Every structure is written in C-alpha cells, then in structure tokens.
Amino acid sequence: MTVHECAKAVVCAGMILVALLRASAQQQTPIYLEGEFGVAAFTNASVRSVFPAGAVVRLGAALALADENRLRLRPQLGATFFGNKIDESITEQLLFVGGGIEVSYDAFYVKQITFFPYVSASYRGVSNFDMESYDDTDATYSESHLRGSGIAQEIGLRIQLRDWYVKGGYQLFSPRLQARKSIVEDDLSGGYVTPSTHRFHFDTVSLSVGFSIRP
Numbered sequence: 509m510t511v512h513e514c515a516k517a518v519v520c521a522g523m524i525l526v527a528l529l530r531a532s533a534q535q536q537t538p539i540y541l542e543g544e545f546g547v548a549a550f551t552n553a554s555v556r557s558v559f560p561a562g563a564v565v566r567l568g569a570a571l572a573l574a575d576e577n578r579l580r581l582r583p584q585l586g587a588t589f590f591g592n593k594i595d596e597s598i599t600e601q602l603l604f605v606g607g608g609i610e611v612s613y614d615a616f617y618v619k620q621i622t623f624f625p626y627v628s629a630s631y632r633g634v635s636n637f638d639m640e641s642y643d644d645t646d647a648t649y650s651e652s653h654l655r656g657s658g659i660a661q662e663i664g665l666r667i668q669l670r671d672w673y674v675k676g677g678y679q680l681f682s683p684r685l686q687a688r689k690s691i692v693e694d695d696l697s698g699g700y701v702t703p704s705t706h707r708f709h710f711d712t713v714s715l716s717v718g719f720s721i722r723p
Contacts, residue, residue: 538572540580544675544718548588551711559590559602564714568610578614580624583607588712599639604681604710606632606657612666624666626677633657634683634710651688656705658683664714673718681710 546564550556568584590602608630615623636654641647664677684707691702 546716
C-alpha cells in the first residue's frame, strides 16, 4: 500500500468524523468511543494455506441517532495484519489498512445483553511485502510485491454487555492488486509470463472483543 493510499483512507474517515462530531455538538447527540481487537481468517482455502490467521484492530467514534438513540453510526479506522514465517529471519506479510463507516442498530436485548446487527463499508489499501529481522529490535522491509486498494463490505452481529462487546463478522473484499514491475520482468526473462495485475479474493470471517464508552 502506498503512502498516498494510506493518507487517503485516513483523511476520508477523519473528515467524516469531524463532520459528525460537529453535528453531535449542535444537537447533543451521544457519542461513544469504541475500539476492538481480534482475529480474522480467509475463507479462500488457497489464501488461507499461506496466511492461516491474522490480527484485527479497529478504532472509531459511534454516534447514537434516531429511534431513541438505537441507531449507531461509526466512522472508523482499522488494520488487519497477516504473517507467514518463511524462515528464521524472513516473514512474508500481508497488510490491510483503511477507513470507512459502520452502521449498527439496537435490535433487541435480553436482560443486560444487547444485540446489534451491523453493516459497514470501507476503503482499504493492501500491501504484500517481506520483513527481515536481525535481532529483537532491528528489521528491514522489502518493497511491496503486490499492492492495490478497493472497497470492502461487512455484515455481522455485535453482542454487548455494559461497556464490553463481542463481535463476529463476514467481510467481502476482492481487490485487483498490481505486481511489482521488477517481478514481472524477472519472471519474463526466466520464461514465465506473470500478469501485471490480478484480482484476489480476500473475503474473511472475524471475531473481536471491544469496548464502547461514553466520555
């Protein structure tokens, strides 16, 4: 993922957040600071064989709107990281970074447990590269082997008890990634034709634990 793509995602989510915060200040709309971390796995078996599981981190500010504040609108930033250890010093990495909007609704509750179905859309940048570590504190990173971006959609359910929640989701994401030019040229000189771009199916299932607090 390029610096431009990362900046675009951050600026987009930031502008939406600022606009919503201004609207909230004018209308006294409740705001909840939310964050979550968890694990994700690819549904595509061939991709999962290389990257079995990844780590998920998301941060956002949810605005409670409509129908007695049961509707939640959350601009958010997030990252998902997958690693594949090639040998003792080199790890192949797959990184997703982006920002977008999540919409959830307080559908029903049982005693103190609330159930929030949700949908979200986000712009995500993707980068595939190698990390070579020399010791516990020193590491170098290669140029991106593959990189690109696209729109991801997710649907799922959040189950909340007081300030904490568990969240499970299914995300659809099929970006077209571009291979580094030197890789295409090296393969061609060796008699192999490597497409310069290819669409990857990066659909995932995820399970997270998070918090939702009103400052």
